[in-house]
Amino acid sequence: MRKTLYIIGLSAFVFSCTSQQNVKKNTYKPKTPVAQPKPVAKTPVPVAPKPKVVSDHGVDFFTTNIADPTKNDNTASYGSIVSAKPAGYKVVKTYFPAIAQNFRQRYLILHYTALPDDKSITVLTQQAVSAHYLVNNTGDNEIYQLVDENKRSYHAGVSSWRNDKNLNDTSIGVEIVNAGYSSDSTGKRIFAPFSDEQVRKVAALAKDIITRYQIPATNVLAHSDIAPTRKQDPGPMFPWKKLYDEYQIGMWYDEATKQGLVSMAETDFATRYNEPSFIFLVQTALQKFGYGVEASGKWDDATKKTIEAFQYHFRPQNYDGIMDAETWAILQALNQKYPVK
Known part of the structure; x- marks a missing residue:
């Protein structure tokens, strides 16, 4: 009996050891080292330095466009930068200019004066009507500027085009010295022609304004286009097709x-x-x-x-x-x- 118990105990011991060895053998898994990817060094994207504001005799200018012209954005200032001067504080241009901006000047409107040169100057400078520019008919190479382009001149009056109204707010006005019209015996209006010298002046001036302010062809208009029930200028003698064909100014049909x-x-x-x-x-x-x-x-x-x-x-x-x-x-x-x- 004692021998039998000994054999049973020995068998149990051997079985227990074997089981523990099997457990250890089944559960042990050596760890395989996983190679970690090396971090890729990021190349910094170069940022173009912003052009500086230029000061001249205490007046600031910024004439370089850093905005996106495809969105009709433009940061260039044609003239000095107008800034506030709050009492006790200093306005700085450390972050000037913001990209999200464009020009106020979105239209170019052409007129005739229906007056001779001297009277045109007097009316447009001394009375309650004005234009940014006056193109004379004296045969010289001068064009008179009467109003700062950044300011509203009183040339369009009650006006509209497409979705815009009161175009004084968003336009540059050009007056051209011209006699306007007279009426014949039937009441038909007979309009005076424009000289070749005037047309060349208008074309050069218009091209400069359109280019600087990115004014689209659809916004180069006659006063009669934006106020058809009350205005006739610059009338049918003004050579719109010539400006379109020779200078790529304004609209024309195919x-x-x-x-x-x-x-x-x-x-x-x-x-x-x-x-x-x-x-x-x-x-x-x-x-x-x-x-x-x-x-x-x-x-x-x-x-x-x-x-x-x-x-x-x-x-x-x-x-x-x-x-x-x-x-x-x-x-x-x-x-x-x-x-x-």
Whole structure:
């Protein structure tokens, strides 16, 4: 009996040791070292140094654009920087300029004075009307500046174009010395021509302003475009097509597009001219292009004057204020070329 118990105890001991060895063998797993990726050194992106504000006799200037021109942003200052001078404090330009800014000057508006040179100067400098520039008709190479470009001149009056109103706030005005118009025996307006010297001056001036302020072609306009019910200037003798062709200034339609629309326009006028729905369509097209005309569905006086203003600019051979097939084709061609964005 004692021998039997000994054998059983020895067997249990051997089984216990074996089990512990198996457990240790099954649970032990040597750790394999994992290679850690080496950190990649970041190359710092070089930041272009911001141009400094330049001081001259205590006046600050910043003439370099560091903003994004594709967004029509521009940080350049054409003239001195105007700054506050709060009592007891110092305004510093350590972080000047902020990128998010653009120009106030978004339109260029052309006028005629309907006065000779000397009277034009007097009226535009001494009375309650003005312009930024006056182009004389004396045959010299001078252009008179009358108002700082950063300030509003009183040239546009009650005005609108597309979604903008009161264009004195956002425009530069250029007056051109010209006699304006007289009326013949039938009441038709006969407009005075512009001299070649004046046209060259206007083109050079306009090109400079448009380039500096990034003014789009759709915003180079006649006074009659932005106030068609009350203004005629600069009238049908002003050479808009010449400025477009020779100087790339302003808008003009594509002849091929216009010709492709003429036959359809002729059909419209032969069959639909007096239908309110067609009149409404024409008025809506004038609105779409930019004119502030009410879509009344009637050939009313405001619509006639707006058509007349359109013809002054884009169909100067006939400016009777009556919408005909060619004028209708030109309007549609312009709306295709210059859609509202």
